[in-house]
Amino acid sequence: MADVTVSQRALGSKDEADPAAEQIARAIEKDIFAGRLKPGEKLGEEELAERFGASRHHVREGLARLILAGIIVKERNKGASVRRFGPDELRQIYEIREILQRQAALRIPLPAEAAAIHRLTLINEEFEAAAKQADFRRIHVLNDRFHTELFGLCDNDLLVSLIKTYMDLTYAVRGAAFANPRNLEKSRTQHRIMIQLLSGSDSWALAQICVDHIQITKDQYLAAIGGPEASRARIGVG
Amino acid sequence: MADVTVSQRALGSKDEADPAAEQIARAIEKDIFAGRLKPGEKLGEEELAERFGASRHHVREGLARLILAGIIVKERNKGASVRRFGPDELRQIYEIREILQRQAALRIPLPAEAAAIHRLTLINEEFEAAAKQADFRRIHVLNDRFHTELFGLCDNDLLVSLIKTYMDLTYAVRGAAFANPRNLEKSRTQHRIMIQLLSGSDSWALAQICVDHIQITKDQYLAAIGGPEASRARIGVG
DNA sequence: TTCGCGCGGATTGTCGACAATCTTTTTGCA
DNA sequence: TGCAAAAAGATTGTCGACAATCCGCGCGAA
Numbered sequence: 001m002a003d004v005t006v007s008q009r010a011l012g013s014k015d016e017a018d019p020a021a022e023q024i025a026r027a028i029e030k031d032i033f034a035g036r037l038k039p040g041e042k043l044g045e046e047e048l049a050e051r052f053g054a055s056r057h058h059v060r061e062g063l064a065r066l067i068l069a070g071i072i073v074k075e076r077n078k079g080a081s082v083r084r085f086g087p088d089e090l091r092q093i094y095e096i097r098e099i100l101q102r103q104a105a106l107r108i109p110l111p112a113e114a115a116a117i118h119r120l121t122l123i124n125e126e127f128e129a130a131a132k133q134a135d136f137r138r139i140h141v142l143n144d145r146f147h148t149e150l151f152g153l154c155d156n157d158l159l160v161s162l163i164k165t166y167m168d169l170t171y172a173v174r175g176a177a178f179a180n181p182r183n184l185e186k187s188r189t190q191h192r193i194m195i196q197l198l199s200g201s202d203s204w205a206l207a208q209i210c211v212d213h214i215q216i217t218k219d220q221y222l223a224a225i226g227g228p229e230a231s232r233a234r235i236g237v238g
Numbered sequence: 239m240a241d242v243t244v245s246q247r248a249l250g251s252k253d254e255a256d257p258a259a260e261q262i263a264r265a266i267e268k269d270i271f272a273g274r275l276k277p278g279e280k281l282g283e284e285e286l287a288e289r290f291g292a293s294r295h296h297v298r299e300g301l302a303r304l305i306l307a308g309i310i311v312k313e314r315n316k317g318a319s320v321r322r323f324g325p326d327e328l329r330q331i332y333e334i335r336e337i338l339q340r341q342a343a344l345r346i347p348l349p350a351e352a353a354a355i356h357r358l359t360l361i362n363e364e365f366e367a368a369a370k371q372a373d374f375r376r377i378h379v380l381n382d383r384f385h386t387e388l389f390g391l392c393d394n395d396l397l398v399s400l401i402k403t404y405m406d407l408t409y410a411v412r413g414a415a416f417a418n419p420r421n422l423e424k425s426r427t428q429h430r431i432m433i434q435l436l437s438g439s440d441s442w443a444l445a446q447i448c449v450d451h452i453q454i455t456k457d458q459y460l461a462a463i464g465g466p467e468a469s470r471a472r473i474g475v476g
Numbered sequence: 477t478t479c480g481c482g483c484g485g486a487t488t489g490t491c492g493a494c495a496a497t498c499t500t501t502t503t504g505c506a
Numbered sequence: 507t508g509c510a511a512a513a514a515g516a517t518t519g520t521c522g523a524c525a526a527t528c529c530g531c532g533c534g535a536a
Contacts, residue, residue, distance in 0.1 A: 018314075018489085045518070055491065060518090061302075068306040076256075077497045077518055092396040099341045099397075158330040159337075256519085283488070293521065298488090315488055315527050 024052050024062035032071060032082055033140055033171040039084035043072065070169055082172070087222060093169055094218045098211045100163045105207035107154035112198040120149055120198070124191045131184050139178055140171070146191060150210075153198075170217065176224065177217040186216055262290050262300035270309060270320055271378055271409040277322035281310065308407055320410070325460060331407055332456045336449045338401045343445035345392035350436040358387055358436070362429045369422050377416055378409070384429060388448075391436075408455065414462065415455040424454055 028048070031037045043063065049056045063080050066072045074080040085093070123146045130138035147167065151160045177183050190213050197206040266286070269275045281301065287294045301318050304310045312318040323331070361384045368376035385405065389398045415421050428451050435444040 044516095046516095056518095057490065057492095064299075064302060065306065068303065078499095079518070089396070092394045095394055096397055096400065099337065103337045103341075156330045156333055158327070159334055162334065282486095284486095294488095295520065295522095316529095317488070 018058070018061055020054055020058040021061035021065065024048070024054060024059055025065045027052065028062065028066060029071065029168070029171075033168075034137060035172070035176075037082050039082050039172055041082045043080040043082070045079070069165065085173070085221075090170075090173070090218070090221060093166060094214060097163070097166050097170070097214055100159065100166065101151070101210045101214065102207045104151045104154050104156070104159050104163060105210040106203050107156065107159075108151075108198075108203070108206065109153070110198065110201045110203055110206070112153055116149075116153055117195060117198050120146065120195050123149060124188075124195065127191065128188055131188060136178060139184070140174070143178075143187070150194065170221075173221045174217045177220045180220070183216050183220065187213070256296070256299060258292055258296040259299035259303065262286070262292060262297055263303045265290065266300065266304060267309065267406070267409075271406075272375060273410070273414075275320050277320050277410055279320045281318040281320070283317070307403065323411070323459075328408075328411070328456070328459060331404060332452060335401070335404050335408070335452055338397065338404065339389070339448045339452065340445045342389045342392045342394070342397050342401060343448040344441050345394065345397075346389075346436075346441070346444065347391070348436065348439045348441055348444070350391055354387075354391055355433060355436050358384065358433050361387060362426075362433065365429065366426055369426060374416060377422070378412070381416075381425070388432065408459075411459045412455045415458045418458070421454050421458065425451070 028037070028043070037043075045056050045059050045063070048059045048063075052059065063072065063074065067074050067080065071083055072080050073083050123142060127139065127142040127146060130142055144164075144167065148160065148164060151163055154160070178187075190209055193209055194206065194213075197209065266275070266281070275281075283294050283297050283301070286297045286301075290297065301310065301312065305312050305318065309321055310318050311321045361380055365377065365380040365384060368380055382402075382405065386398065386402060389401055392398070416425075428447055431447055432444065432451075435447065
């Protein structure tokens with residue numbers, strides 16, 4: 001309808017301009033999400049250029065995107081490194097995630113149509129299968145797809161993109177969370193409840209569980225790095 | 239407290255890396271916000287390089303940031319141009335602004351401390367002075383500062399940055415809105431009410447007026463480009 | 477006259493090399 | 507032996523030139 005497709009990534013409509021840089025950016029993203037690159041780790045330009053068989057120019061371009069996305073940081077003349085989150089930064093990020101996910105959930109028309117529920121059911125079954133096999137790569141992908149599909153039911157693509165951006169920001173964190181079988185089980189259960197709620201008409205319940213859902217990884221990370229703050233993590237607007 | 243300063247611009251911590259590119263980006267931003275560059279207008283690289291006395295390389299870098307910020311768009315081999323918003327895109331952007339501003343307002347501790355209220359009062363007085371003189375440049379700057387200061391009272395810098403990012407996205411729109419004296423008067427009045435509410439303890443009223451506040455420019459723009467949709471613009475989560 | 481084709485100018489994308497800056501090692505002096 | 511300063515090495519930042527692509531103009535044929 002509009003003269004330009006709306007919001008491919010967060011808000012920057014990058015289309016598929018500079019595919020090389022985009023490809024490199026995605027690859028680095030993957031490495032970070034998979035835990036192969038840990039927070040604080042250095043990212044040398046030439047090293048990456050060699051690894052991807054691309055010129056340093058494209059590597060720089062790719063890094064620039066990840067910097068703007070907030071996934072990595074760069075100091076002048078000192079190179080790029082995977083971003084390391086402090087407790088306060090993480091608190092802020094999760095607060096934003098809570099806001100966005102709650103509001104997006106509230107905007108999903110209930111009951112949702114059967115086709116959508118079916119799609120989510122299939123994704124979640126795959127998710128559970130991946131969980132059984134402890135296939136962390138697929139777990140991430142499917143978890144991501146589940147939430148994208150779920151929030152995609154609200155009629156605001158830009159909002160969905162924004163949610164995804166902030167989900168990506170915390171992917172490095174979530175790697176550790178999914179390694180814990182108890183958390184994985186909890187995620188699974190909550191996904192199933194979400195699907196059930198889509199058949200009903202209680203938007204508030206759906207919104208609440210979407211918020212509760214991210215507490216798992218939040219508490220996990222705060223406990224890991226912050227220590228005592230984890231118990232103080234009950235803020236929420238109520 | 240944290241090991242890295244949090245959230246300078248949206249979420250990308252660009253620090254002051256590459257000052258030339260940043261300067262160029264800001265200058266172009268200004269031109270767009272001031273209405274000197276209209277939506278859809280082409281931005282030639284060499285032309286900009288000459289105007290800023292910089293190399294084309296830095297111009298490209300600056301443009302890249304504005305693209306990621308969503309203010310301009312670029313098609314491969316066809317150059318950059320000021321982003322033109324369709325009715326649906328704008329609806330989505332404003333919905334996000336409503337969400338963010340409402341939630342930020344709800345998180346401002348009330349009553350606010352006297353010093354903060356004093357600062358806002360001063361800014362608004364300047365704003366009103368600029369409005370009297372029809373100094374659109376200062377009107378924009380002061381309106382921006384007012385809202386940054388206001389939302390800055392919630393303890394989530396990242397959220398404030400995010401709000402600012404989406405405010406910037408609609409600056410081109412708002413130029414037209416502020417040209418209308420009636421709208422300007424309405425803005426002024428609402429600012430004063432916001433300041434009053436900061437002394438009280440009714441967070442909901444504050445949140446509501448922060449949402450109402452942006453309806454002015456939203457309706458204006460929709461009426462200008464969309465036509466009949468303007469009346470349908472009453473959504474809100476209720 | 478009008479439509480299609482091809483050429484030329486202009487603009488953007490890509491690359492390699494050089495300059496600036498930081499880090500590490502080594503060397504010299506106390 | 508320990509510390510400081512300087513040089514060597516490595517890494518990032520910047521630039522100019524060349525290649526690829528697109529847009530508009532002119533030419534020719536139906």
